[in-house]
Amino acid sequence: MSQKVLIPTKLSTAAKDILEGNGFTVVQEAGVDLVELAKAHPDTEGMIVRSEKLTPEVIDLFPNLKAVVRAGAGYNTIDIQYARSKDITVMNTPGANSNAVAEEAVGMMISCARFFIEGDRSTRAGEWKKAQLQGFELTGKTVGIAGFGNIGQLLAKRLSGFEVDILVYDPFVSEDKLAEFGAKNVSLEELFAGSDFISLHMPATKETANVISTDLLTSMKDGAVLVNCARYEILDEAALREVKKTKTIYYANDVYPKDAAGDKTIADVSDIMLPHLGASSIEANTNAAVMAANQVSNYLGKGISVFAVNKVLPDGLSPEYQELAYSVAKVAKAWMGDSQPYEINISLYGELKQFDKFLVPAIVAGASANDKVVNAEKASEILESHGIKLDVREVDDSKNYGESITVDLIKSTNGKLERLSVRGTVAEGNIIISRIDDFDKLYYAADGFSTVFIYNDRPGVLADITQILASESINIEDLRSPHNTEKKRSIAIVKTNSEVSNEVINKINSKIDSEAAFQVSL
Ligand SMILES: NC(=O)C1=CN([C@@H]2O[C@H](COP(=O)(O)OP(=O)(O)OC[C@H]3O[C@@H](n4cnc5c(N)ncnc54)[C@H](O)[C@@H]3O)[C@@H](O)[C@H]2O)C=CC1
Ligand SMILES: O=C(O)C(=O)COP(=O)(O)O
Numbered sequence: 001m002s003q004k005v006l007i008p009t010k011l012s013t014a015a016k017d018i019l020e021g022n023g024f025t026v027v028q029e030a031g032v033d034l035v036e037l038a039k040a041h042p043d044t045e046g047m048i049v050r051s052e053k054l055t056p057e058v059i060d061l062f063p064n065l066k067a068v069v070r071a072g073a074g075y076n077t078i079d080i081q082y083a084r085s086k087d088i089t090v091m092n093t094p095g096a097n098s099n100a101v102a103e104e105a106v107g108m109m110i111s112c113a114r115f116f117i118e119g120d121r122s123t124r125a126g127e128w129k130k131a132q133l134q135g136f137e138l139t140g141k142t143v144g145i146a147g148f149g150n151i152g153q154l155l156a157k158r159l160s161g162f163e164v165d166i167l168v169y170d171p172f173v174s175e176d177k178l179a180e181f182g183a184k185n186v187s188l189e190e191l192f193a194g195s196d197f198i199s200l201h202m203p204a205t206k207e208t209a210n211v212i213s214t215d216l217l218t219s220m221k222d223g224a225v226l227v228n229c230a231r232y233e234i235l236d237e238a239a240l241r242e243v244k245k246t247k248t249i250y251y252a253n254d255v256y257p258k259d260a261a262g263d264k265t266i267a268d269v270s271d272i273m274l275p276h277l278g279a280s281s282i283e284a285n286t287n288a289a290v291m292a293a294n295q296v297s298n299y300l301g302k303g304i305s306v307f308a309v310n311k312v313l314p315d316g317l318s319p320e321y322q323e324l325a326y327s328v329a330k331v332a333k334a335w336m337g338d339s340q341p342y343e344i345n346i347s348l349y350g351e352l353k354q355f356d357k358f359l360v361p362a363i364v365a366g367a368s369a370n371d372k373v374v375n376a377e378k379a380s381e382i383l384e385s386h387g388i389k390l391d392v393r394e395v396d397d398s399k400n401y402g403e404s405i406t407v408d409l410i411k412s413t414n415g416k417l418e419r420l421s422v423r424g425t426v427a428e429g430n431i432i433i434s435r436i437d438d439f440d441k442l443y444y445a446a447d448g449f450s451t452v453f454i455y456n457d458r459p460g461v462l463a464d465i466t467q468i469l470a471s472e473s474i475n476i477e478d479l480r481s482p483h484n485t486e487k488k489r490s491i492a493i494v495k496t497n498s499e500v501s502n503e504v505i506n507k508i509n510s511k512i513d514s515e516a517a518f519q520v521s522l
Pocket of ligand 2: 050097279
């Protein structure tokens with residue numbers, strides 16, 4: 001039965017399309033209470049949200065939930081610790097909506113400095129406030145950016161045409177990053193006192209709660225502009241109200257305690273108020289939808305967690321290695337065909353051996369991959385229930401395999417055991433299959449469609465394979481065919497531009513009489 005993903009938010013249909021294409025059942029209903037949705041879909045295993053609040057009470061309504069992707073950056077609306085305690089992995093989609101927010105911030109700055117909102121309102125009302133609404137320019141001024149992550153950096157880049165000086169406050173930013181943008185690292189106090197425009201782009205955390213205080217606001221230059229497209233909780237609203245009584249500063253706001261209609265307490269001190277529009281561009285929505293759908297699909301289907309915020313991959317383990325784990329196992333499983341392994345042996349070489357708990361689920365998912373979708377979390381249980389032994393072996397690092405993974409599926413046919421062994425590594429960010437059976441040094445990039453034949457070495461076999469594929473109008477993109485002269489065996493790995501049907505594989509097989517013939521798509 002296919003796994004269910006709930007999208008209780010307004011999100012590009014790209015997410016639903018990707019997930020359905022990968023075999024998931026998708027329910028997308030925006031604006032419906034999560035409690036109601038939980039009643040109707042208690043079997044939900046994955047969820048994609050935007051600013052919807054996931055409290056412990058809401059999380060408890062979804063007993064089968066395994067993965068939540070916040071299609072966006074800020075995840076302060078999700079109780080990630082509670083989710084962790086329920087073994088739910090929460091991810092976000094960094095960078096997906098950054099440009100939309102950076103552009104919004106530039107728009108806010110100029111709208112404030114040139115009085116666009118008051119100009120519009122008063123002119124509509126029949127007034128003519130040309131003399132009163134003389135503004136000031138952004139060009140050549142000093143802009144302070146608090147929080148120099150994805151959005152902060154893009155903002156600096158977008159502002160470069162305005163020839164501004166940039167001050168940055170971010171306790172975690174590197175000197176290299178600052179140099180790249182020609183920005184100066186300062187304290188938050190120096191940033192507030194020295195900037196004509198200030199834009200907030202740090203996350204809402206315990207450390208940033210109410211950090212924009214009376215002292216900072218009082219220190220701002222007269223007539224300076226403060227833009228908050230980050231989070232409501234960062235600014236001390238009462239302090240802003242007090243300071244604004246005696247000082248002319250402008251405040252542009254996009255964020256609230258909750259996203260909902262109704263009166264807003266911040267209204268009297270805001271010069272511009274938008275209904276949390278930062279990420280609301282077509283482009284950002286599509287980017288976030290595509291990223292989120294792939295992340296849910298990879299996690300539930302392959303055990304690969306990318307951008308997890310409550311189960312962060314340990315230092316030294318990049319997500320490519322989880323992908324490698326899945327891919328190596330999937331190649332071995334494709335070789336094995338429909339029968340079930342008697343045993344799975346896993347060898348994690350080099351630094352990878354310490355990361356078994358992050359890699360084994362992906363291997364188990366790959367080794368169980370008959371359909372497009374498998375349930376990575378449940379795969380171990382399934383293996384156990386089928387009596388399949390899983391063995392993570394002691395490895396011999398003197399073999400110099402670097403950071404690589406070997407998956408051996410042990411096949412049992414009428415009591416006779418056969419080892420189907422595949423090894424891979426990551427090189428320059430690419431997933432590389434380095435060995436199948438005893439054919440090593442393959443160095444073959446595992447993506448797209450590959451058909452593999454193992455056969456007795458003799459002249460003319462490659463010609464037969466390529467000729468049959470050509471007659472089916474299938475184009476070959478790569479072909480590796482090392483020989484084992486001692487055993488007089490060869491392997492041909494043929495990467496094609498499209499899927500090769502079973503019928504065509506059988507046709508080739510009967511012509512070349514191979515001992516193994518299988519296709520794998522990665
Ligand atoms: N208005 C809107 O629609 C949107 C609002 N946001 C908000 O903007 C925030 C930033 O988004 P991104 O740039 O994508 O995230 P990011 O994670 O790429 O960047 C955040 C930056 O803040 C820095 N930071 C962390 N703690 C800090 C502190 N105490 N003081 C100063 N800097 C600190 C981090 O080092 C990092 O460089 C999000 O957390 C979210 O709350 C994000 C997207 C849309
Ligand atoms: O990505 C973020 O942090 C945002 O604030 C965007 O929120 P939204 O997806 O528009 O509800």
